[in-house]
Amino acid sequence: MTEVVPIRIPKEVLEKIELLVRLGKYANKSEALRTIIIEHLEERKELLTYEELLSQDKKISEVAESLDEKEFLELCKAILSGRKTSVELIEEQREEIG
């Protein structure tokens, strides 16, 4: 499925697109712009990742707001309790590289 999107682009960019069409790189201007946009989104995947991160952040914020201080502390206590000390837990992270 496709949709028509009217866009304004600088004249010099349009001239380059028209040149590419004349050179036979693309069938027409629409195909050129479509391909360039698709390729750009493919190359700049981090743009979408960033959006995903933002939505993830919103989801996390909502859960964070539903937890009170006591529940957070209980959660930390449950997850961090064990045989290892705080020093050992951080040391493990540093030993990976350090």
Next chain:
Amino acid sequence: MKNVYIDANIIIAAFMPEDIFFESSKKIYSKMGVDYEGYTSPLSLVEIAGVISTRLSEFPTELMPIKVRKKLQNLSSEEMAMLITYYIADRDGLNFFHVPGDAKIRIRARSVFMPTILSHALTHSLKLGLRAFDAYHYATAHDLVHLYNIPLLFLISNDKHFLKSRNTIGKLLNLTVASSDEFAQIEKL
């Protein structure tokens, strides 16, 4: 307000009631933004995230308090790790100090680009023989003092490598390197 550099092991200990450094670390952490302006490296965030995500991967969720488990049920383990990490690190008076910009170093004919702080860590690592992550923390404290003129009174860490080099680090940064217990004792917390 006194400026202090806080290591990641102090931050995490403040949330571990069974830990030997819990009492002193909790006291220190609760005084951030009250009596002390705390500084640490953003690397501490990575270290805390590393601890939390490792622990979560080993942790049976059935052991979580039921009420909390219900609230977290729609989160992936990655999101859960992010939630807990941000909660632990979110404290008024705790500053994640970043030295902006990139640096270029020359390795013979080759240029190597890296974050500025990493180039400083590299220098300190070569000079003081510090391990990678220790050098990064040291470089952050060093830049606070010597580049940004933010004098630090203490570097608080329970890391044996920092405590072992306390005299050298203390002299170079003009501060006292102390464990959380020592700091709490000195400051009468």
